[in-house]
Amino acid sequence: MKPTDIHTILIPGSGPIVIGQAAEFDYSGTQAVKALRSLGHRIVLVNSNPATIMTDPDIADATYIEPLTPEALEAIIEKEKPDVMLPTVGGQTGLNLAMILSERGVLAKHGVKLIGASLTAIKAAEDRLLFRETMKEHGLPIPEGGPAYNFAEAQEIAAQAGYPLLVRASFAMGGTGASWVYQPEELGEAIRKGIAASPIGQAWIEQSILGWKEYELEVMRDAADNFVVVCSIENLDPMGIHTGDSITVAPAQTLTDREYQRMRSLARQVMSAVGVETGGANVQFAVDPVDGRIVIIEMNPRVSRSSALASKATGFPIAKIAALVAAGYTLDQITNDITGVTKAAFEPSIDYVVVKIPRWAFEKFQGVDPTLGPQMKSVGEVLALGRTFPEALQKAVQSLEIGVDALDGSGPKREPIAYTLDELCLPRAERLFKVYCAIEDGVAL
Ligand SMILES: Nc1ncnc2c1ncn2[C@@H]1O[C@H](COP(=O)(O)OP(=O)(O)O)[C@@H](O)[C@H]1O
Ligand SMILES: [Mg+2]
Structure with a gap:
């Protein structure tokens, strides 16, 4: 669609603040609304959460504080007659709503087009099975695995993928119903848990690549097929710990140029295969530390938690630019905010290091297992910039507000830290402090 064909744009917000979907979506939504509005488009905003910046009266042209349900959205569509959504x-809330409204034919009935991601693209990225099939079709590397509705099917997949396995509930939030399966005897229990936690009674089984290095690329594509990597992010915590619970570093620190270039091309291919024609996406990868083999973990065809981080790290406002390319502008038409001269088609490069450390609040959640895993448990994060990795890491530790102002051998509340080798293997919130002590003590890595 050409920008001139678009008058009114409907934008759903992300609703209540929950683990995994917090203030970063207020930040991205507000950026998108402001950018599109400044170019003369009329913005209709819907969010059930009034405690956001985006719902301030002067941000959008019309703001609805309504439940984020298909029914409420249809009523707003009838009244406001947007050209696009x-x-x-x-x-995730925005994507889910778009999927339901498309499938029920509501968008077609009112002549509303989806911009930024089509129904096909959303489904190909969100449905793990469809994503798998799409990747296979295009010869793109993914871990072995598949869905199972019963034990017999699970055994078949397990035989193909090999142990250890990661078993999760399909179509459940985050990593609900997840377990690691090291031996065939443990499979039955894991499948029962996965099936029980899944709304469609399906367990998702995957070859476990626990311990591989984990990466994310924040990428952007426009309608003229210009493609940029905005930022590469390396997780200090390897595969097995959710990116939202990992200490992350931008730009990636331990990739060879070959590995990085391969990841870059793969990200571009994933975007085309899934069918994201315009907009931003987040592609997650795992790299075998032994031989550098790369597999694709997932892709989010939307602005994500990591794109807020990447925007702050690079000064490249991902949500703003994703909104503009979705409306039909091309990257070479959009000026880079930082330089004021170059265009958004240039890939940002940074000569400093950015470190994010998640912030947990297990003391507020009685009975929750504080061990970190494939389901996100953090409630916030701190971000620090430094000339070097140690400088950025130290600044981030200082910002955590857990009563420790440096990584110097003491722990939260400045209490002395003790560790055993077993504890170093156990991913918990305080592991960073224990690992630091172990390195100081000369424990072999
Ligand atoms: N095959 C796997 N083996 C080991 N860990 C995995 C595997 N797949 C995913 N994970 C871990 O689980 C986390 C969440 O998985 P992901 O597929 O990204 O789902 P989500 O939609 O919750 O982000 C990842 O960040 C990664 O650490
Ligand atoms: Mg993920």
């Missing part, structure tokens, strides 16, 4: 800046 931009569902990619309101987190």
